[in-house]
Amino acid sequence: MQRFYVKGEVKDALITAVKKLKGGDPRQDDTSIGPMISESSAATVEKSVNEAVKAGTKLLVGGKRRGAFIEPTILEDAPFDTDTRKEEIFDLMILLYSYSDFKEAVKEANNTHYGLQASVFTHNLNKAFYAGGVCLNDSPRMCGDSQPYGGIKVSGIQ
Incomplete structure (x- = not known):
């Protein structure tokens, strides 16, 4: 999952839940998030996160890489003209958008x-x-x- 449109009151709960996710060996019971398929895939995600932040996106959680592992990442309010917002990104990144009007959120979600x-x-x-x-x-x-x-x-x- 990539783009999350959440009501304001859900945002803090989502951030708290993502912070509790544990990266590690997927064979271990306490692991929530395993590694990417390769270090180069993880480096691509890290690059996407860094480019998004440089373009004005807020980094709320994670984004750091260790080998093939990427911390669970939440970015907020990616500008329209960034690849992070416009393209399909198959990685461990949540693009978070808060909304108050559901119809506007659906319109925004369909704007792709x-x-x-x-x-x-x-x-x-x-x-x-x-x-x-x-x-x-x-x-x-x-x-x-x-x-x-x-x-x-x-x-x-x-």
Whole structure:
């Protein structure tokens, strides 16, 4: 998962939860986050974080690399013109945006060329996104393999 649109009161709880995640050997029970596939992949993530911060994005949590490990990272308010915001980033980075108006958050979430997957965590099932697959109250990693995997926009059928 990459872009998180959260109500103001959820932001602090999310940050606290991410800070508690423990990186390490995925074979250990107390490990929450394992390493990237390679040191070069981790270096790419580290570079993305550094470029985003240089462009004005706030680093709230993590972002440091040790070999193939990247700390769980939360960035906030990435400017529109940054690759971090415009491109699909397959790494351990959360781009956080606070909102007060849900319709504006949905409009903002849909403001992308991509549309592979989306998740909505809500008690109100009338909320929706325009994406190839939408998981309710779970992340795309938990959606069944029987679900067609593809997207809309640049992520699939246009």
